[in-house]
Amino acid sequence: MKILWFVISPLAALVVGIIFLGLSRRFMARIQWRYGPPLYQPLIDIMRYFTQKSVSHGAIFDLGVVLSLAGSLVVVLFLPFGGICPLRGSGGLLVILYMMLLAPLGMALAGGEAANPNSSIGISRKFALALGYEVPLLLIVLAVMTRYDSISICEIVAAQRAGLPGIATFPLVLSGFAYLLIMPAVLGLRPFEVVQAPQEISSGPLAELGGRYLALAQIQHALAMFIGISLFVNLMWGGASNPFVFFLKMLVVLAFGLTVNAAFPRLRIEQALRYLWRWPTLIAFVGLVLVVVIGR
């Protein structure tokens, strides 16, 4: 049974991630008063990437891309999806927070090996942005962990299902609000799209990725969006008892992120850091203080 979930969970995440990619392009197009591509367009793109014969810069180039996709797949195994929770009791939220390191690290290795300054600049921006949103994100996650007195994400979801979702309870409403403020940064949407910045640094870490490498990077991007949204739904919105309701909740969060994406230009990296370390951090910090003071 467990082996089955080991296979189904990443597959479901892949499918949902690609649906999200297609939905986001269509959604953005509609906001911009045009028709946009069909919903299955990312699938066609990825198929095309797989059939193209591109270049490789070395063994670490290959391994880095594989590692980044593997990193995202592994995080998915630890995240509850509706009622599915394959790996409970193996380290909880801390392991998730650590596994989320693997994907950017893999991409950084591949980008570094590409021997292109555009990639290197993109990677330095990626890590700087990650540092930027991790400060409020860690305060938020710690507030949730302290409030529910557990590091197991499945237990936190169960506690929320037994009561109110996290964002509706008093001190955690601040953490939830801060989470919404940093959501575009976690998902890599505008105004925090500075990592790829196609017009500026030629797609950053993806500059030298073509063919199947680009396909894996796209799939990893889809999974990263899935992970970012699913973490919010699990920690703040009480998860769900079945995958379909979970998917609907994820759609709402995605719609929010895309609306922000459509309305804003791209911030520079220092503007992004200044924003992330100001109000979201302050609100998340106050939330954590209140959680500790008010008690569990």
Added chain:
Amino acid sequence: MDRNQLVKWLEAPAKMSHKYSLHAVYFCTGCGIIEVPPVITARWDAERFGVLPTATPRHANLFLITGYVSVKTLRAIIRTYEQMPEPKYSVGFGSCPINGGMYWDSYNTIKHLDRYLPIDGWIAGCMPRPEAIFVAVTHLWTLIEKDMADGYKRYRRDYAQYRANQERVLGELEWPPLFAAGEDV
């Protein structure tokens, strides 16, 4: 179903993906580039056709050479074309790449682009309207479907000749030859 049919059936998804996911490397040269932003933005919306601009040639499979090609630009065009992954398609846009167009007697422009780079199709005009780009994309789809869009294969087969032409015009090229002589398709 005989063997040929089976091969065609298996290759169909790949071919379909090449048709409906034509990402153009956003190489801005000449006058024609002014026609491209309206095409890819909300007014004419090329994304419906699967056509998107990309920042780097590594992500692209379509190269629109959008206007006259000066000698200096030819160097960059060749390098960009060679860095694109295969299969790739190149389209000459406007009359200048076809036969020199308005600059037919200039000392500094290339009159026949297909001596230096394999071109799969031309769009006549000075400048063609955005609708012409869409017609060209649909024609390219037909060519891909019929396996007639084989510019990249011709490049590989006749590379020695292309390289000789390039070196005659540009002098020394800073990159080594891409394919060994006589490499098979």
Added chain:
Amino acid sequence: MSLEVLLAIALGGSLVTYLLSGVNARLRDGFAVLVSLAVAAGVASLYGRSDSTAFQTGFLGMRLVLRTGPLPWLFAMTVSSIGCLSVIFSLAYMRGRERTGFYYAMLLLIDAAMLGVVLSGDLLSLFIFWEVMSWSTFLLISYNGGPALAAGMKYFVMSITGSLAMLVGVVLVYATAGTLALPGVAAAVSTASSGFRLAVLLLFGVAFAVKNAVWPFHAWLPPAHSEAPSPFSAVLSGVLIKMGVYGFLLLMYVVVGMRGFLSLGWRLLPFHMILSIIGAVTIIVPTFIALLQTDAKRLLAWSTVAQAGYIFLGISFGTSLGVAGGTLHFLSHAVFKALLFMVAGAVEYRTGGVRDLNSLGGFIKKMPVTFVVALIGVSGLIGVPLTNGFVSKWLIYKTLILEGSPFLAFVALIGTWGTVLYSYKFLHNIFLGQLPRQYEDLEPAPASMRLPMTILAAVVLLFGVVPGIPLRAIDAIGSSFGFVGLHAASWGVAAESGAINMVNIFTAVVVGLVIAWLIFRAGARGVRVDQADSYAAGAAVPPDKYQYSVDFYGPLRRMMAPWLVDRADAFFMGLAARVGELSDGVRRVYTGFVGNYVMYVVLFLAALILVQIVWSPW
């Protein structure tokens, strides 16, 4: 093997090495390796023993005690194995240098002294070996001369200050307890008043804090570790710092005792929480200072300060998971930091002394094995799952969160992200990117350098996947302090809410990699190209000018640099400057000119006579 024979071999081996260098350099090298291997084997054979031997000396009737137990054994094992590996590494690194006999002798002497520190069973022999360790490390830090000498002096002065505080503490303890043997001392101190316990903690704590580079006593570490020869930097960062950790563990949980230590302070803010907060401060600022460094070894040195903060945070937090996590992190850090310093040493060796991160790049093409072990070391430093760093950090985080200190947990977690940033900078600026033309003919690291690095990398991975191996030893230490056992199995810790199961994590990662690999294989193969075929906007790649290394985190640096001022260092340098000025002032009185002194005598006599005439007091 008995403890005194072990120490005799270690110390005697150092002396014989020095004498042999006059005979034959190769013989001496081989002998040094043999001695360090013998010492390591000897320590390994002590596993499981828990006894002590006493020696009566004629000096003041003192008894010197040597002892072994779970705590000394773990530290002794780490000291001797990393010492052995760095001797092997030095074989190639020090070839052709001058005064190599002195170098090897000192290296072995330092190892012997550190062994003595951990194996000593009474405060006097601890102090003796501590002092031997201090001056021998000073001599070897200043081996290169020039800036190394200044760095060594800074270390030496701070270390001596700590040792003097320790001496005062020893005298205080002797006055109260009447004995210096550890069991007697522990009995006396743990039952003494809280003021006495605090005094003992502070006095000894200063000495151990200087060695452990806890803020604000960390100022000596960055210059010392970056200017020392690289194999010795590996020993410095790997085990010398850990002598401070050993001292703290001894002090907090053996001398003062767990109950005595945890009950100090006020109810809302116990003393050990203040120490944890100091540990947190030691994590946060040095992590970000490391981001700004352009010297590879200085970056690693600042990283050592930060990781020492993690260890200090763990052990002063006072729970069984905390002490276990801190102690495991000491072991993990010793392994991967020694590995990273050896990597920096290998690069330095092949490039002829270049440590500047702004001028290297692309070495993965020339030194692939060094890159792989560096990647493993960096993964351990960050704490990627399946490395030993992950297990130790996980233990520390878990105890911080479950005991209700989310702010400390936050600091520790942000420290990890800062670690990711500077570790990637280290890796990228040396190994990734474009290879400069001047290093086209670089050879890979010699075999005698690759061997210790590979062994350390294997240990990083082994202790990560099967953490039960070190956890068993650490559990024994925790139990000896009186903490509840950890229920450590070979695959991890099964306890409380949220256990960790490394086998599950390992399986998950393997499954992820397999799925990703399969998806990868579905695509068309890529053509292998070299660094000249990189996207450069249609132009050819300009050689030597296409690497983004300088100011790698530029925007971040511009934002943070004004806040990252090392005030402790400024304070100590200011203090040294003031003392220098005072001494200068005194020089005006003690001129060295006898006429001045005669004048002082005459003036004083005249003053006395004047006083007698006017007031007639005598």
